[in-house]
Amino acid sequence: MSIEYGGDGAGGASPQAFAFSQDCEAGGDYKIRAVGVGKTFSVRGKRGKGVTQTEALDGLTLSIPRGEFHVILGPSGCGKSTFLDLVAGLAKATAGEILIDGKPVAGPGTDRAMVFQQYALLPWKTALGNVEFALEGLERDRRRRRETATKYLELVGLGEFLGHHPFELSGGMKQRVAIARALAIGSDVLLMDEPFAAVDALTREVLQRDLLRIAREAGKTVLFITHSIDEAVFLADRVSVMSPRPGRIKEIVPVPISRGDRMRGDVKASEPYARVRHRLWELMREDAAQIAASG
Amino acid sequence: MELSARIESKISGMGALGIPVRLGLRFAHMFGAIIAFLTLWEFAPALGLIDPVIIPVPSVIFDKFVELSLNGVLLNNVAVSMRRVAAGFGLAVCVALPLGFLLGGWFKALETAVNPLLQLVSQANPFTLFPVFITLLGIGEISKVSIIFWVCQWPVLFNTVTGIRNADPVLVKMSRSLGMGRFQMFYKVMLRGALPSVFTGIRMSAVFAFFMLIGAEMIGASSGLGYMILQAQATFQMPRMWVGIVTVALLGMAVNLAILLLERKVSGRKEEISI
Numbered sequence: 001m002s003i004e005y006g007g008d009g010a011g012g013a014s015p016q017a018f019a020f021s022q023d024c025e026a027g028g029d030y031k032i033r034a035v036g037v038g039k040t041f042s043v044r045g046k047r048g049k050g051v052t053q054t055e056a057l058d059g060l061t062l063s064i065p066r067g068e069f070h071v072i073l074g075p076s077g078c079g080k081s082t083f084l085d086l087v088a089g090l091a092k093a094t095a096g097e098i099l100i101d102g103k104p105v106a107g108p109g110t111d112r113a114m115v116f117q118q119y120a121l122l123p124w125k126t127a128l129g130n131v132e133f134a135l136e137g138l139e140r141d142r143r144r145r146r147e148t149a150t151k152y153l154e155l156v157g158l159g160e161f162l163g164h165h166p167f168e169l170s171g172g173m174k175q176r177v178a179i180a181r182a183l184a185i186g187s188d189v190l191l192m193d194e195p196f197a198a199v200d201a202l203t204r205e206v207l208q209r210d211l212l213r214i215a216r217e218a219g220k221t222v223l224f225i226t227h228s229i230d231e232a233v234f235l236a237d238r239v240s241v242m243s244p245r246p247g248r249i250k251e252i253v254p255v256p257i258s259r260g261d262r263m264r265g266d267v268k269a270s271e272p273y274a275r276v277r278h279r280l281w282e283l284m285r286e287d288a289a290q291i292a293a294s295g
Numbered sequence: 296m297e298l299s300a301r302i303e304s305k306i307s308g309m310g311a312l313g314i315p316v317r318l319g320l321r322f323a324h325m326f327g328a329i330i331a332f333l334t335l336w337e338f339a340p341a342l343g344l345i346d347p348v349i350i351p352v353p354s355v356i357f358d359k360f361v362e363l364s365l366n367g368v369l370l371n372n373v374a375v376s377m378r379r380v381a382a383g384f385g386l387a388v389c390v391a392l393p394l395g396f397l398l399g400g401w402f403k404a405l406e407t408a409v410n411p412l413l414q415l416v417s418q419a420n421p422f423t424l425f426p427v428f429i430t431l432l433g434i435g436e437i438s439k440v441s442i443i444f445w446v447c448q449w450p451v452l453f454n455t456v457t458g459i460r461n462a463d464p465v466l467v468k469m470s471r472s473l474g475m476g477r478f479q480m481f482y483k484v485m486l487r488g489a490l491p492s493v494f495t496g497i498r499m500s501a502v503f504a505f506f507m508l509i510g511a512e513m514i515g516a517s518s519g520l521g522y523m524i525l526q527a528q529a530t531f532q533m534p535r536m537w538v539g540i541v542t543v544a545l546l547g548m549a550v551n552l553a554i555l556l557l558e559r560k561v562s563g564r565k566e567e568i569s570i
Contacts, residue, residue: 088472108474120469124487124562133483134473185473 031101031189031221032064032087038095038246039082056082058246059096066188069215069222071236073229073280075287079247080225084193087223088114100189110138113182117194119174121166127153128162131181138185152180155214172203179211183218190215192224196231208234209263216259229280233273234262241283250287253279351534356541359534368523373542376508376519379436380550383443384504388497391448395455395496399489400481406456417449421507425514434515443507447500454496458489494558501554505547520546 039057044050056079064070074080085091087098089108098105100112121130131149139145153162156176166174175195182190195211196204212235215222226232232239236255243250256272267273323330333353340347347355363369398406421442428445432438462485470480512521524539 090468090471108472110474112472114469114472116465116469118465120463120465122466122484122487124490136483137474 029066030063030099031066031068032062032070032223033099033102034060034062034083034087034096035099036061036096037083037086037093037098039079039086039091040094055246057086057093058248060248061096062240062249062252064221064223066221067219069212069224069235069237070240071224071226071232071238072240072242073226073232073284074242074247075244075284076227078242078244078287080242081193083242083247084114084191084223084225088112088191110185111187112189112191113185113187115175115178115182115190115192115195117197119166119171119178119198121174121177123166126163126165127158127169127177127180130166130177131184134181134185148184149180152184153177155183156180156210170203171199172207175199175207176210179207179214183214188219188221190220190222190224192222194225194227197226197228204231211235212259212262229277229284230268232280233257233277234268239276239280241280243287251283253283349533351537355534356537360538360541363535363538369538369542372518372520372523372539373546376512376521377546379439379443379511379519380504380508382440383507384447384500386440386444387447387500387504388451390444391451391496392455392493395452395493396459396486398452399456399459400485403460413449413452417453421446422510425510429515439508439511439516442511443504446503446507450499450503451493451496454492454499455489458492458496459485461492462488490558490562494554494562498551498554501550502547505543505550509543 037057037060038055041054041056043052043054060083072080072083082091086093087100087105089105089112122133125133128146128149131153132145135145135148139148150159150162153159153176156179158173158176158180161169161173164173166177169177175198178195196207199207208231214220222235224235233255239253239255241250241253242248253276255276257267257270257276261267261270336345337352337354339345340352351359360369398409424445425442428438428442432441466484466488467480470484475483508519509521509524512519513525516522520539520543524536524543527533527536527539
């Protein structure tokens with residue numbers, strides 16, 4: 001695996017700037033590519049006076065091969081969710097472009113499926129109804145919608161809870177419904193915005209394992225956002241560490257653990273796991289120190 | 296509901312008791328307070344607590360109720376009053392609901408601009424507006440229906456706007472990520488999400504409708520429950536007056552219950568909140 005760095009901003013003097021990876025230049029079979037992506041928010045000042053420009057992302061470059069489980073790791077407020085919104089087409093980049101299968105993202109679409117931290121389930125619909133809802137624009141036949149929705153809810157282990165409303169389900173189960181919904185859409189790309197941040201630690205581990213298994217079996221390309229180092233190491237093929245203000249990829253760290261090894265109970269005690277974990281921790285700590293220093 | 300559930304579980308915990316006993320306890324739990332109140336009322340004159348000439352006892356009111364029901368006087372007045380409520384309240388819902396959808400969902404800038412004005416206008420005490428309506432529309436049916444309409448539209452309008460404005464941004468984001476169009480999203484997510492708030496507005500309006508109905512009928516009318524109550528008072532027919540008061544209360548309860556049932560039918564199952 002090659003290591004690549006994000007392009008630096010206008011006044012950047014980082015020695016690593018513009019050291020793009022060879023893979024990136026060669027083109028390769030990339031599912032998701034971000035090239036020099038920037039996003040600036042205009043925030044109106046108090047009492048309507050003046051407009052403050054906030055740079056959320058600057059010169060973010062990233063290439064994700066088909067089938068990769070890619071985790072973006074960064075502290076809160078580093079712009080990682082903003083980046084995911086851009087990939088989802090929910091917002092427009094102010095610079096650069098994002099390509100899915102080589103085509104620029106023009107807006108939201110069912111070629112990408114999103115999973116949100118807050119589940120985003122319709123409270124008035126059952127688990128089944130929530131998954132069917134996502135299929136309404138894709139499948140005209142009601143019965144086929146029901147079949148597909150049932151199939152994916154069974155896949156995530158909720159076969160017994162088809163008729164339950166979100167308020168009758170635990171946090172972990174709600175997120176399973178949301179994952180079933182994302183899978184049912186049938187897109188190659190899964191975009192996950194801190195999906196397990198709101199569930200308890202034990203449930204999180206079970207969900208992580210299931211997600212890893214399902215994503216692998218279905219051959220999904222996953223872009224997963226988290227601020228948890230452990231989650232990143234456990235899930236990722238490669239981890240992009242993001243630094244804040246403005247958000248850019250600081251370093252990409254490959255995780256040299258095989259798929260089989262991850263499913264073993266002692267993976268977290270293994271040498272490569274500890275090594276990657278430590279490397280990520282170092283990278284995160286630099287930013288934490290920076291943030292603390294800048295107030 | 297929490298309390299009733301607790302009592303329910305305690306009752307079922309007593310296992311050995313038969314079903315009749317359990318039903319009886321349940322009945323006592325639901326209606327016990329009313330029965331106790333009526334009993335106290337019935338015997339209050341004997342205890343020297345109230346003057347039965349001014350406040351007749353429940354049994355006398357009930358007798359009068361049966362009498363007025365059988366000779367059609369009560370039914371006629373109820374029909375007249377309910378027609379006025381239905382017209383004013385129905386019109387208010389028909390106008391304020393779509394207007395609320397539009398202001399809350401489509402023309403947000405306009406809503407922000409006219410909201411202060413609407414708040415101000417809606418704050419005018421409707422009883423102070425009676426003379427205005429009567430001057431403009433005379434004292435016929437139109438002015439009565441209009442004043443009910445005027446009062447009923449505000450809760451529906453404001454609650455509908457609020458309901459749509461408070462749509463869960465995550466749900467909106469999710470629908471957008473599915474590539475859903477603006478109209479579909481409004482219809483399938485925002486409107487549906489606003490329903491509880493909309494129904495709150497409708498229930499408030501129903502209460503106001505009865506307030507204004509009686510007010511309107513007491514100020515200028517020759518039929519209806521408000522007229523019947525005032526007339527009875529003027530001719531010192533106290534039981535008849537009390538029949539009117541009780542009937543208005545019962546009608547209000549019935550309408551509220553009907554709206555609640557409709558809401559349950561439309562909204563489906565809901566999470567029960569216990570504090």
